Amino acid sequence: MPSSTSSVITLKINGEKYTLPVDHRTTLLDALRERLDLTGPKKGCDQGQCGACTVLLDGRRAVACLQLAVAAEGREITTVEGLADGEQLHPVQQAFLDLDGFQCGYCTPGQICSAIGVIQEHAAGWPSAVTDDLRPEAGPPPLTADEIRERMSGNLCRCGAYVSIVEAVARAAAGTGTRTDTAPAARISPEAGTKEAVA
Ligand code: FES
Numbered sequence: 001m002p003s004s005t006s007s008v009i010t011l012k013i014n015g016e017k018y019t020l021p022v023d024h025r026t027t028l029l030d031a032l033r034e035r036l037d038l039t040g041p042k043k044g045c046d047q048g049q050c051g052a053c054t055v056l057l058d059g060r061r062a063v064a065c066l067q068l069a070v071a072a073e074g075r076e077i078t079t080v081e082g083l084a085d086g087e088q089l090h091p092v093q094q095a096f097l098d099l100d101g102f103q104c105g106y107c108t109p110g111q112i113c114s115a116i117g118v119i120q121e122h123a124a125g126w127p128s129a130v131t132d133d134l135r136p137e138a139g140p141p142p143l144t145a146d147e148i149r150e151r152m153s154g155n156l157c158r159c160g161a162y163v164s165i166v167e168a169v170a171r172a173a174a175g176t177g178t179r180t181d182t183a184p185a186a187r188i189s190p191e192a193g194t195k196e197a198v199a
């Protein structure tokens with residue numbers, strides 16, 4: 001029942017509407033995971049430090065552990081569960097899969113949501129802390145490995161899959177026509193134990 005400390009809210013998540021009563025202190029992350037069984041967003045630190053809980057709010061990335069569920073009412077919430085189109089993975093998901101952009105996978109849903117945000121922010125011309133030329137007329141810088149590392153720096157991976165994550169983000173961005181200027185990665189072929197270039 002609604003009270004001074006709780007409300008019935010309706011959240012729009014991955015195109016579906018969910019109505020639920022929540023304590024006003026409930027984070028969006030807890031509402032997703034504990035109340036709605038949307039366990040894609042992970043709880044790593046629960047204090048905005050690791051990025052494991054990253055979702056998209058109205059298309060922009062946000063850490064769900066620092067959002068109150070009541071404040072997310074009326075917004076478009078996208079979790080990793082909502083990215084694929086049926087059996088067709090989102091291009092960022094496919095790139096992570098193709099390039100082994102994960103090990104244990106715990107950080108991966110947050111990495112993927114964040115990467116989608118990065119590609120969109122970059123396309124919109126948002127600079128990062130490592131962007132050299134900040135003049136508006138300079139346009140978006142190439143999405144180099146340094147740019148990707150900086151823009152993805154809010155997403156930690158305890159397995160250390162960073163090399164492949166950067167490759168996956170670059171490949172997905174290149175698929176949108178973004179200039180990435182990242183060289184083909186040299187990877188170890190498990191069969192031969194030799195290095196080969198990844199197309
Ligand atoms: S669980 Fe939200 S940033 Fe770590």
Ligand code: FES
Pocket residue numbers: 101102103104105106107108156157158159160161
């Ligand atoms: S793949 Fe294990 S924490 Fe990133």
